[in-house]
Amino acid sequence: MSFRFEILHTSTDSRARVGRISTSHGSIDTPVFMPVGTQATVKSLTPEDLHGLGVQVILANTYHLYLRPGHDIISAIGGLHRFMHWDQAILTDSGGYQVFSLAKLRQISDQGVIFQSHIDGSKHLLTPEKAIEVQEALGSDIMMCLDECTAYPATHEQCETSLNLTIDWALRCKQGRSTDRGAIFGIVQGGMFEDLRARAVSALADIGFDGYALGGLSVGEPKEMMLEVAGLALPLLPESLPRYVMGVGTPEDLVELVSLGADMFDCVIPTRNARNGQFFISTGTMNIRNARYKGDPGPVEAGCACYTCRHYSRAYLRHLFMAKELLAYRLNTTHNIHYFMTLMSNMREAIQHGRISLFKRDFFSQRNS
């Protein structure tokens, strides 16, 4: 197995650290943000675009690829990397999250979960073993265990029942592997309860994974609660392994969570919001639909080095967006991914120079200005 994680620098003024993950598809500098390529494509961009933006790892969704085109087809073509012409690392989720959020008619049992495809209504059984089989067929570099993402709000009892299932499934995922190619991460559930989060970490660590993720965050709870739970759970995770906060988040979330010791993130917001006309900028966000940009000759953000800001005015971007032109989604996505990549790279540098607290203060003061 070629998966390895080294910590290169530990922050002196927070729990943040800089590291490097090695995979058989290149290395990943952490803390890292992983753009989401749901259906074997980061919407509107080519792999060359992603290379140019400094992306080292993307997330692909097992649920979607299992249903369409099917993991068997992707496997026959030579795996997901070849299928989508991406030669760097790919993290795949287990499919569980989408089964619980997108599919219809779900029946959970100890065995797994029966669901109906959101595309054609066909019935499928997703088990922990199947989740691993599909991810192995895709040729994933980092696989995730099948878990039940506990909803919010949920009682202690509901969270505990759900957690027991997740821990049982985690063991079966680990045992279900047929090769040692790629890494496998366990997912810590337990709702907003500290004792359950602690139990989850301990049970998963007993099984033994290559990295650990916090799941069940950003599922509707107040932001302070998300940060509090992450702040409690992150230090419980094995120090020497990557810590991944799933489905998070905004630039503000990333800055907070890096300081709390998180190494990996994924979220659709830079890409999805781009397609809704929302740009991330140093003072927060701006929506290009706003009529005030109609004749604005300036770039989205002065000084931004991205392709979009170097060559196009707000007036042009607003025009493309209002006309629903395909290029709008591409140029907007380019800027937002560049924003997220630059944010992460600036944080890595700040950690290495012992000034992540300063970075964080400046970051938030720009947003309140």
Place this chain on the structure above:
Amino acid sequence: MSFRFEILHTSTDSRARVGRISTSHGSIDTPVFMPVGTQATVKSLTPEDLHGLGVQVILANTYHLYLRPGHDIISAIGGLHRFMHWDQAILTDSGGYQVFSLAKLRQISDQGVIFQSHIDGSKHLLTPEKAIEVQEALGSDIMMCLDECTAYPATHEQCETSLNLTIDWALRCKQGRSTDRGAIFGIVQGGMFEDLRARAVSALADIGFDGYALGGLSVGEPKEMMLEVAGLALPLLPESLPRYVMGVGTPEDLVELVSLGADMFDCVIPTRNARNGQFFISTGTMNIRNARYKGDPGPVEAGCACYTCRHYSRAYLRHLFMAKELLAYRLNTTHNIHYFMTLMSNMREAIQHGRISLFKRDFFSQRNS
């Protein structure tokens, strides 16, 4: 005025010729196909993509840009080239064609045409003078006269009435110019009638233009009739100036019309059909939706040097298309534009080597194979 046309080579075995148009935004090798960038963007592609595909000139639609974002806004940003970040040549149409095909509530008078925007229903008056004013504001390299594109079928009398209007408007367009920047082309109408086409050429030549276009073709008439009318009209046009067949056409049309002496073409089919999943290949066309491509590991066309064929399988392209992924439109468009550009470049080479007839025979025999 920096517009110039030189004929570099005249075919010995047909009326085809190879030439070069010089503009203040670079030169254009003819015969040339101009991709359509309706709303200041060739759908899904960046200018850098177009450079990479060998595109030297694009067509932009005055009607669309006049209505949204408005020529005044584009002019204030520094003109269309700067607005869309395209530094090579731009040909603009007059807006007339879209007024007749897209807009509502049209009233034609000697003065011009009153129409309602297809976007918001607002009322506008397009006159020959206005068509030139808007094209000048855009900073067009090649402007087109406002004409009435005669429908098919139409009687001789209808065509003659319409042609009289077009000739009157052509004179007003020429007189309406406020600078000598950019070139202006006259448009030959006259329906399917040889005498009217001849009268149109002679009347326009008396006014004097930098190039001449055949309009009113590919408007519903049988293909043989289109080629017959083009075959009659093209030799009537001044030999030393560019000859442009508007709104045409398929690869087959291009091969026929180049042999008949046409130098310039524009058409939405490579781009629009790409977005519908249709690829142009040496044997004709293929539609990527076809279930037979579901697991096909081969490229769209073996041996094709385009980015799409070099890196992606039919299986992947089908997946993207079925999933309505934005990247599908971009990859499909890339292949089709490459196909059209390569076709034109191969024809230019064949003309220079005195073998355009041979090229044409091979081209059609591949399609019938």
